[in-house]
Amino acid sequence: MGRIALEGMEFYGHHGYYVDERKKGKTYVVDIIAEAPIQESGTSDLLEDTVNYEVFYRICREEMEQPRHLLEKVAGEIARRIYQRFPGLDKLEVKVRKLSPDLGGPVHNAHVVFRIPEDL
Secondary structure (H helix, E strand, O other), X not given: OEEEEEEEEEEEEOOOOOHHHHHHOEEEEEEEEEEEOOHHHHHHOOHHHOOOHHHXXXXXXXXXXXXXXXXXXXXXXXXXXXXXXOOOOOEEEEEEEEEOOOOOOOOOEEEEEEEEOOOO
């Protein structure tokens, strides 16, 4: 097994339980860590022998464009779509952070971590 990760993907999204949160929007950061059988690509140098992390990014971008009430839903949809596209993944972790959430005081971020297979 090997590990493929995309960390620090930034998106502006309109997620939140309250109407005002969804209306104003916020900056979100998404991290993806996947464990997959990538050894063959280490010798073949062929994209089809590995997990294409460009697909990870596209799925994240598409899901971040869909307003949701909960970070759990955002992370869960990203994880489900990635796992459907790459069913050979051994493990997958999706972390979605909402930067500077409006909670009445200084907070750097709120985040949710969704893990597959545990959270499926």
